[in-house]
Amino acid sequence: MVLPSGSVDILLLKALSWGPMHGFAISRWVRERSEEALALEDAALYQGLHRLERQGAIESEWGPSENNRRARFYRLTSAGRRQLREETAEWRALAKALFQVLDARSAEA
Amino acid sequence: MKFRFPWRTRAMLASEVDEEIAFHLAARAAELEREGLEAAEARRAAAAEFGDVAATRAYCLDQDRAAEREVRWTDRLADVRQDIGLAVRRLARQPMLLATAAGTLGLGMGAAIALWTVVRQVVIKPFPWRDSERLVTLWHEIPASQVRLTPQFMALEFWRSESKTLESLEPVLPSSATLSNDGGAEIVQVKSVAETFFDFTGLQPALGRRFVPADREEGAPRVAMIGRTWWQRRYSGDPEIVGRIVQLDNKPVEIVGVLPRELDFLPGAWRGGVTQFLLPLPIRPDPDRNAVTLGRLRPGVGVASARAELRTLDARLATAQKDLLEYQTRVDDAASNQIGARNVRTLYILLGSVGVLLLIACANVAHLLLGRMISRRSERAVRSALGASRANLAWSGLLEAGVIGVAGAALGLALSFPLVRLIAANRPQELGILEALHPDPTAGIIAVVLGLVVTLLAGLLPAWRGSRAAPAELLHGGWAAGRPEGRRLREALLVTEVGLSLVLLVGAGLVTRSLWRLGQLDLGFNPGEIISAQLQLPDWRFQSPVAREAFLVQATDAVRSMAGVEAVTRASGVPPNVGVAFGELEIEGRVLGENDRESFFAYQTVEPDYFTVMRIPLIAGGTFDGRAGTDGGYVISRALADRYWPGGGAIGHRIRIGKEGRWNEILGVAGNVPGLGVGELRGALHIYRRASGGGDEADLVVRTTMSPPAFESALRQVIAGIDREVPVRGANTLMTRFRASTATQRFTGALLGGFAAFATALFAAGLFGVLNHAVSQRTREIGVRIAIGADPRRVRWLVVRQGLGAVVIGVALGLTAAWMSARILSSILFDISPRDLVTFVVAAGVTILVALAASYLPARRASRLDPTSALRSE
Numbered sequence: 001m002v003l004p005s006g007s008v009d010i011l012l013l014k015a016l017s018w019g020p021m022h023g024f025a026i027s028r029w030v031r032e033r034s035e036e037a038l039a040l041e042d043a044a045l046y047q048g049l050h051r052l053e054r055q056g057a058i059e060s061e062w063g064p065s066e067n068n069r070r071a072r073f074y075r076l077t078s079a080g081r082r083q084l085r086e087e088t089a090e091w092r093a094l095a096k097a098l099f100q101v102l103d104a105r106s107a108e109a
Numbered sequence: 110m111k112f113r114f115p116w117r118t119r120a121m122l123a124s125e126v127d128e129e130i131a132f133h134l135a136a137r138a139a140e141l142e143r144e145g146l147e148a149a150e151a152r153r154a155a156a157a158e159f160g161d162v163a164a165t166r167a168y169c170l171d172q173d174r175a176a177e178r179e180v181r182w183t184d185r186l187a188d189v190r191q192d193i194g195l196a197v198r199r200l201a202r203q204p205m206l207l208a209t210a211a212g213t214l215g216l217g218m219g220a221a222i223a224l225w226t227v228v229r230q231v232v233i234k235p236f237p238w239r240d241s242e243r244l245v246t247l248w249h250e251i252p253a254s255q256v257r258l259t260p261q262f263m264a265l266e267f268w269r270s271e272s273k274t275l276e277s278l279e280p281v282l283p284s285s286a287t288l289s290n291d292g293g294a295e296i297v298q299v300k301s302v303a304e305t306f307f308d309f310t311g312l313q314p315a316l317g318r319r320f321v322p323a324d325r326e327e328g329a330p331r332v333a334m335i336g337r338t339w340w341q342r343r344y345s346g347d348p349e350i351v352g353r354i355v356q357l358d359n360k361p362v363e364i365v366g367v368l369p370r371e372l373d374f375l376p377g378a379w380r381g382g383v384t385q386f387l388l389p390l391p392i393r394p395d396p397d398r399n400a401v402t403l404g405r406l407r408p409g410v411g412v413a414s415a416r417a418e419l420r421t422l423d424a425r426l427a428t429a430q431k432d433l434l435e436y437q438t439r440v441d442d443a444a445s446n447q448i449g450a451r452n453v454r455t456l457y458i459l460l461g462s463v464g465v466l467l468l469i470a471c472a473n474v475a476h477l478l479l480g481r482m483i484s485r486r487s488e489r490a491v492r493s494a495l496g497a498s499r500a501n502l503a504w505s506g507l508l509e510a511g512v513i514g515v516a517g518a519a520l521g522l523a524l525s526f527p528l529v530r531l532i533a534a535n536r537p538q539e540l541g542i543l544e545a546l547h548p549d550p551t552a553g554i555i556a557v558v559l560g561l562v563v564t565l566l567a568g569l570l571p572a573w574r575g576s577r578a579a580p581a582e583l584l585h586g587g588w589a590a591g592r593p594e595g596r597r598l599r600e601a602l603l604v605t606e607v608g609l610s611l612v613l614l615v616g617a618g619l620v621t622r623s624l625w626r627l628g629q630l631d632l633g634f635n636p637g638e639i640i641s642a643q644l645q646l647p648d649w650r651f652q653s654p655v656a657r658e659a660f661l662v663q664a665t666d667a668v669r670s671m672a673g674v675e676a677v678t679r680a681s682g683v684p685p686n687v688g689v690a691f692g693e694l695e696i697e698g699r700v701l702g703e704n705d706r707e708s709f710f711a712y713q714t715v716e717p718d719y720f721t722v723m724r725i726p727l728i729a730g731g732t733f734d735g736r737a738g739t740d741g742g743y744v745i746s747r748a749l750a751d752r753y754w755p756g757g758g759a760i761g762h763r764i765r766i767g768k769e770g771r772w773n774e775i776l777g778v779a780g781n782v783p784g785l786g787v788g789e790l791r792g793a794l795h796i797y798r799r800a801s802g803g804g805d806e807a808d809l810v811v812r813t814t815m816s817p818p819a820f821e822s823a824l825r826q827v828i829a830g831i832d833r834e835v836p837v838r839g840a841n842t843l844m845t846r847f848r849a850s851t852a853t854q855r856f857t858g859a860l861l862g863g864f865a866a867f868a869t870a871l872f873a874a875g876l877f878g879v880l881n882h883a884v885s886q887r888t889r890e891i892g893v894r895i896a897i898g899a900d901p902r903r904v905r906w907l908v909v910r911q912g913l914g915a916v917v918i919g920v921a922l923g924l925t926a927a928w929m930s931a932r933i934l935s936s937i938l939f940d941i942s943p944r945d946l947v948t949f950v951v952a953a954g955v956t957i958l959v960a961l962a963a964s965y966l967p968a969r970r971a972s973r974l975d976p977t978s979a980l981r982s983e
Contacts, residue, residue: 024136043160050172072129
């Protein structure tokens with residue numbers, strides 16, 4: 001399943017809300033969490049990370065990875081946390097509205 | 110504050126992106142390998158999963174660089190804010206230094222802004238009206254003497270119909286009227302304009318309404334408008350003024366409006382001061398009357414082409430107006446020449462002087478800052494050792510100058526308002542128009558510009574010098590050895606200060622000497638013993654010359670019998686403000702050569718006993734005796750007689766002024782009196798004629814022991830006893846009038862003197878600072894000298910000598926500069942060379958004396974050092 005545009009950001013923010021992670025870890029997290037259903041291309045993931053960093057939602061720092069290689073870790077900023085909250089609410093509202101329409105039964109049924 | 114890595118370059122950012130992507134691919138490949146793929150296969154799969162590596166790399170780098178740019182900007186802003194805060198705090202620790210520096214600059218800038226206000230409002234933009242850059246004034250000029258006369262209405266009508274370079278023309282007709290008030294009557298200045306004048310200026314009344322065409326009709330109800338500044342002064346800004354009826358020339362006139370401030374100054378009116386009454390011009394004015402004529406050029410037309418066009422029309426205009434043969438038309442930019450070329454020069458000289466003063470103030474502040482830099486060398490050394498670059502150090506030095514510059518500019522702006530008021534209140538009579546002076550809207554811009562200039566001038570050198578920090582010195586404990594730091598620079602600044610202040614001192618000295626010469630001038634009589642007062646006989650009151658003459662005779666007799674009056678006579682105008690006659694002088698039976706043509710004379714009608722009452726000696730011949738009228742003969746001044754009859758023998762010759770004039774016999778030669786102001790040498794060519802009787806104004810010339818105020822109130826009573834409707838214009842001794850005629854020079858002298866004194870004080874303070882600092886730095890050395898028995902006088906000399914070199918060089922440069930710029934001053938000097946040796950020598954002497962005085966205190970301190978404690982110091 002292909003992600004709708006704009007949903008990459010919220011996914012990344014959600015991933016980072018669990019704690020600082022490097023890009024590869026995020027990629028793995030998304031894959032596992034969605035049981036491989038969400039196909040988030042790594043290219044889009046990294047582009048999203050750098051975009052979010054520029055916007056100030058996340059910040060990065062170099063640190064040792066699990067097997068002691070130098071990796072770039074990302075972490076939510078307070079602005080990012082707020083953005084995640086707001087966007088989550090928006091997505092929920094959107095999804096709810098969409099489901100209401102999709103689940104509506106025809107009048108004669 | 111969050112710790113940040115130093116700024117990252119593009120290469121650093123790129124390598125980070127590369128490393129990040131490589132890490133991902135490697136980690137994914139390792140994962141796939143663990144799942145059973147072969148190494149090469151795993152790498153390929155990881156790359157395929159990733160997507161477009163190159164595009165991602167470019168995109169990420171792009172984002173990172175944008176982020177970096179933003180960070181840099183916010184960092185820089187935060188740094189600047191922090192640096193300014195630091196500079197303010199550092200300066201606040203030395204409040205005396207801050208106050209001295211900002212105060213010095215503030216005074217200089219206040220004076221500069223105030224003078225700028227004067228120059229802008231009087232010289233550069235006297236008429237802030239619609240399209241004022243296209244405003245011109247039109248004149249008839251006598252080519253030989255360049256005397257300008259206002260054209261007649263006839264000429265204005267002619268130009269209106271013929272000119273193609275002028276878009277429109279407007280007359281402003283000057284006259285005067287008597288305004289009756291409770292106590293009697295006063296004379297007011299009146300200007301008459303058409304209703305179109307308001308469209309011409311593009312201005313609206315401040316209160317009430319403007320004129321309408323119906324106001325100009327014959328028999329229309331009489332209306333008037335009044336000037337704004339005058340309304341505030343004469344009527345205390347009464348908001349209910351519109352609708353008030355005043356008695357003007359004994360007729361009721363309704364005030365229908367108050368003019369805007371932009372019309373306080375009307376062309377050709379600067380001597381009379383601000384606008385008082387504005388009346389509607391009659392619909393058909395007398396074509397022979399002269400009026401100030403304003404024109405507006407068509408867009409794109411220059412003054413020169415308008416002048417050329419109107420000159421070609423002169424021949425046709427002259428057929429309609431005969432005496433135009435002697436004149437030619439002249440078109441001037443309206444802003445130019447409004448207050449006379451000499452006054453313009455004076456104002457520019459003052460503005461230039463205040464600029465010089467400001468330079469000295471900058472040098473002084475540079476001194477202070479430099480001294481500060483030097484005393485904080487250890488701090489600089491530490492900062493430098495910690496990695497601060499030269500630019501960092503210079504920047505913080507410049508910021509300190511900036512803080513001082515801003516404080517100075519704010520102070521200067523605040524000071525400029527009272528200074529403008531002070532100038533307006535103490536305006537010389539000749540610049541009466543300064544009464545309308547108001548704070549200028551451009552003052553704020555000037556303050557900002559000056560603040561910036563001053564910051565750079567005063568701050569760059571110290572900042573540059575202060576950026577040279579030598580951490581090694583700190584280790585050596587270097588300065589205890591007493592190598593004076595930045596001394597060259599401080600001496601150069603001192604030289605500048607001394608030189609510039611000497612230029613101002615010479616200027617002030619020359620103007621003062623010139624004023625002294627004016628005061629010493631032989632006036633030909635004693636002006637302290639004579640009081641004059643003007644009587645103005647209103648037309649509506651005295652219909653015929655006979656009635657006027659009868660009144661004047663009666664008034665003269667009444668004054669003669671007043672207690673305390675020794676003698677009284679009548680004249681038209683009194684020195685230094687007699688009338689002027691234009692026209693080439695001719696001598697019957699003699700052809701004058703090109704160089705002997707004079708066409709500008711002081712001209713006065715007098716009674717025969719005028720010379721006796723004034724005690725002006727009659728050198729040859731006699732006076733008018735029984736003869737009267739326009740062909741009653743002339744008395745001429747000695748200067749005029751010597752001009753044409755150097756060996757004597759003028760009596761009996763007949764002369765006339767202009768081709769239209771009557772031949773008149775020379776009856777007598779009188780002693781010279783400066784009839785047109787002491788500085789106006791042409792006024793010495795003086796022609797007297799017997800009054801023909803019945804003029805509408807006359808000056809009573811009274812020899813009396815009374816004080817002017819006592820005489821004035823007695824005179825008012827006497828005149829009111831004869832006729833209540835005749836206004837008396839202020840009684841003053843001729844001495845006072847002569848003083849008023851040199852008021853502009855005294856105004857200039859006072860300002861220049863103040864600037865020079867301020868400048869001298871500044872350089873003295875600078876010198877004191879340098880020497881005092883030097884003594885502190887050399888405490889040990891001096892202590893040693895005293896300990897081994899040096900003579901205190903030698904020690905003092907040691908200190909004084911340090912500053913003397915700079916002072917001597919400064920004096921030499923200053924004298925040279927004053928010598929070279931002498932020509933600038935020559936136009937405002939009277940009877941003294943702008944390279945007057947005495948002035949130069951005295952100014953140089955004063956400078957050196959002040960320098961010695963400023964050196965004395967540090968020198969004395971040095972010679973009184975206690976050797977034991979001096980040796981222990983540091």
